[in-house]
Structure formats: C-alpha cells, structure tokens
Amino acid sequence: MKLFEYESKSLAQNLGINTPRGGLASTPDEARDIHKRIGGEVVIKAQVLVAGRGKAGGIKFGSKPEETRDRASEILSMTIKGEKVKKVLIEQKLNIKKELFGSIVLDRANKCQTVLASDQGGIDIEDVAKQNPEKILHHRLDPVFGMRGYDARQVGLKLGYTGQRLNSLTDLLSNLYRLSVIYDAELVESNPLVETNDGKFVTADLRVIVDDNSLFRHPEFQERAKEASGEVTPLEAKARENGLAFVELDGDIGIMGNGAGLVMATLDMVNHYGGKPANFCDVGGGANAEHVATALQIIQGDQKVSRIFINILAGITRCDEVAKGIVDVKKVVGLKKPLVVRMQGTNFEEGKRILNSIGITTLEKMDEAARLVVAMKVA
C-alpha cells in the first residue's frame, strides 16, 4: 500500500526525521492560510500516489499567500496520470545546498533490504540510474541484524560527508531504516533528500510503500487500507472489497479465472489472438459458487465489457461450484453478456452438465476458448 507524501512525512516526524515545515490543504483558501502561517516562500505539491507529478506540473511555487492560493487552485483541479488531485501539501521552500537521493528497498534478488543512495538526487534520478548507474551506490543490509550504525556511516562517507554532517546524515538514514522496520515498509525513499545551506539534512520528499502482506499487524493502517485510494478505480475497489484480485484494463473482453498466473496467461492469449481484455480477475484457489457469482456480476456490470471469458483449471477449485455460481447469476440478475467457459480439472463433468442444462457449452482447451471469444461477433 502506497502512502501519500503527507502520510509518510507524518510517520517520519514521529521518529524525529527532519521534514520541511508545512501543512495540508484541500482548498485554495486553506493553502493561502498555511502560507501565511509559515511565511517566506513555499512549494505547493500535489498529493498523489502515482510517480512523476513534478514533470506533470504537480509542483509549483508561491512567493506570496495569494499566489499560493492561485497555484493551489490550479493543482487541485488537475488529474495526474488518471489520479485526481484532492489535496496539496504546502511547505517552506528550503535553502538547498545539495539534492541527494536516499532509499531503503526490499531487495528481492538478495533477500534483504538494500540502501540505494546518490549525491545526484532530484527528479532525474531515473536518468542517472540508466545513464550513470555507478552514481548510485548499493549497500546491502543484513536480513537479520539490519542497518547498524556503521552501515549508515559507510553510506554517508561514500556520499562525500565527514564530521558533523556525516553524523547528521547517519542519524537520518538510521531513522529512515527504523521507519521501514516499524511499519513493514517495502520502500522508504527520499528524493530529494536535501542538504541545506545551514548543514541540516531534510526529507524534502518522502515516499513509503507498506507491505500489503503485513497489514494484519498494523492496526494503524486498517482504515486507510479500506479507502479507495487513487491507486484503484471504482470498479477495482468494488471487486477488492469482495475479495477478488482485480485489475481494470481498457479492452472489451471480460476475464475471470482461478490463479494469478493462469489469469495473466489468459490475458496474454486473448491479446495473442487479437482481442483486448477488459480486466484481470482472479477468483483464487477454492472459490465457491457465491464468490464466482460476485465476480461475474462485477464483470458483466462493467459497461465496456462486450463478452466474457471464464477460464478455470480446477485443482483446489471445483468446476461444479463455478458452474453453480454462473447459474445463480442467471437466476438472480440474468446473464447480460455472452459467455465462453473453459473448464478442466476437479469435478469438470459435473460442472459441464450443470452449464449444459442452462444452455452453455464448455470447452476444454484454453487456446480454443480464447480464439472463440476473440472471434465472437458482438452486437
């Protein structure tokens, strides 16, 4: 789960990490008032979960409170990469000596956390990573003992710091690591991490991504996790509330299957034969009739869906349960879109019989079914 910048910074502040002075505004007038309160020049930042807001115009500056109100008004009416801006963060403009990049990431390949850092922070860090990968230092942390003081010092030294500044940076890195542990973060990233003219290190931006699998032990995020955030479309939110792994796509063939890999392969196959999937929907292993019915109703309720491909290779899942789910939808609300059903595996004979009884034929081969649904003429 991605946290907004203002949420990430509020966690950081509690751990004594320097963040710029500022406040959160939902209206232009609130933005103006925050500027009045903190004084000086401010930066106005769109609070969105997608990356790349700077290049999309989601960061502006204000030298006077009235100007800040106008700029905030512009940003609050923006949609950045499909995500509507609902809040802006107003912060004091820092006296920047240098922009660094500092990140603690879950390193899948090495099965540990790794610190990534660079003395060339800022919005072009992706370009730095591509063109001058040697400018980004990697420092692996022990998976059990984590970041020790000397790990942080070593990173600070490599970034070119000594003396008091090295100690300040070491403290900040140690605290960012502490944040990653306390909140089970798979990513804690500050870019830019600013060295100010008066020798402080401040997280000018901060992004935190919490490991979804650890949410059960984080009651503090329980409410937040339920909110339909900018990351998910309304349809996705509805599907996820019902326990489905669901991703909305822009085609017209609705897809349902069991198992993430199989559903991904189903999308690929539909694409391969020239169709365009409308969604990724994994009902999971062992889905019962009710679960299947819910999934089917959500998919057929999507306006852009013209036909639906159900692909079941039953292991733990039972074909008869899937078939009953389809029958239930037919009885309760009706089948609104043409269906192609592929079934194989556990109790497939029974599933086939149930579906045949309501006039639906099933196919056994995935390729054949994918070709059929792609070629299907729709009104």
Added chain:
Amino acid sequence: MTLLVGKHTRAIVQGITGNQGAFHTRLMLDYGTQIVGGVTPGKGATVSQGVPVFDTVASALEKIDANASIIFVPAPFAKEAGMEAIDAGLNPVVIITEMIPARDSMVLMAYAKEHATTIVGPNTPGVITPGEAKLGIMPGDVFTSGGVGVASRSGTLTYEIASYLTHAGIGQSTCLGIGGDPITGLNFVDVLKMFRDDKSTDAVVLIGEIGGSAEEDAANYIAETHYPKPVAAYVAGRAAPPGKRMGHAGAIITGTEGTADAKMKRFSEVGVLVAEVPSELPRLLQQQKAALVQH
C-alpha cells in the same frame, strides 16, 4: 528427480488440522506420499487423516522418523513454523502459505541459509516427482513421469502447462513452484543447478511472470555457464499494465523493469526457446529434441 522429494520422503504436515492442511494431506497420501505425522499446537495426541498429530515438530520427531516438512499454517505464524522445521533438521521445507510479510520471509530465508535447508515457497503449489511423491497442492493427475524438469512462479499455470506436456507425451522429472512472493527460498538459478545435476532431467521448462528479475538472473546464468540442457520458457503478463499488482505479491512491473517482453527478449538472447502462448511449449521441446537427434 528425487533430489527434493521422492519415495524416500517422509514428511510432516505443519498445520495438518486446518481445512487446507487436512484436505491436502489426504490427497498427498492418495498420491502415495509418505506423510508420517502432523503438527498443530494444542491438538497433540490426536489423529488426522490417519496420521498422528503432535504439538511441536521436536516432540513429533521423538516418536516418528521424518525428513521433510510441508507448511499450511496461517501467514502470521509461518515464519516460526519454518524455523521450527529448520531447527528439527527437516529438509526440504515446503511453504504453501501465501501472504507472508516480506520481512518475515527475509529473516526465515537467512535462517534457512545458515542451516543449509532448502525452502520451497512461500506461496507455492509445492513440488512433485510424478509417480513417486508430491509435497504440495497440485492435482496429481495432470503430471506424468518423464525427463522434463519444470520450475514455475505460478500454481494453476503450472498445472496448465504440465497438462499440455502430458497430453503431448512429454513426461516430467520434477515440477516445482518457486513461489509467487517477492522473496522465496529457491529461485530459478537454484533450480537450474539442481536440474543440471539431475540424471533423470534432460530438458528444462521455466514458467516466469512479470516483476522482479528471477528470469533475467536465470538467463544470465544459462549464458555464463553454457547450460548443458535445453531450456524452454513462457513468461506470463505481457498484457499487464505497469504499477498494478497482478494477483501475486511479486507480480508487479515497476517502471520499465520486470516486463514480460524484456524477460522474453533476454531469454531469447541466450538461446532459451520462448513460447508466445503456453500451448506452444510441447512443440518447442519436440523440435529441440528432433534437432538434437539430427546432430
């Protein structure tokens, strides 16, 4: 391949009295796997599926002789269950449980490494040596004994591909899921090493998906070692949009990293036969075999 499981395997099921644990213990027994005991805290001295149940792994080993474990316990307890199996000397340890926090997996894998224990998973369908034994939840009937080793990041897709192979008359030496999570015990490179050294394996199928760099690492390993056996691959998720998690915790494209196209390209570059759709795999393997015979 009997390196991981086979007729010699004598397994304990941790979490044997839960729904999934009990159900799959029955299916593993039916397949011919030796399941010699189960563990559920608080259910010691009972019997499940005809198998004696104990409160801890250590107390089970006082009474029975076991050499492997399969874990079905809920995610919050999976890390300790894994450590308990490792401490008792069971190897391999197959972790079916999904949605384990990444930090827990990270610590568990470090512990396993220190004790030289092989972990399969987490979030895996398990491992099967067709005709001998299975430690996992895969439907046994889609597999058949033969010479192709299969390693996958996905469950149902593995069954799909195994059934294509089986229908085409291509048997499998061992099929295993490395797991759909970001952090897993075995990766493709580890499995490629096992298949290389395994006399009963003469070709390898890798079933990858978007996210991470397991496929690229495998491709680099194949190139660097001039891998001696033919390898074919399919990578799921070409149609996946960036930044969206496709069901598996590990299946997410970040930036331009982890795309299916990049992985397929890297595989092709190092001579791996890449299938556009899963159903092409049997044909690719047969062509490869024919080419080898001609030479």
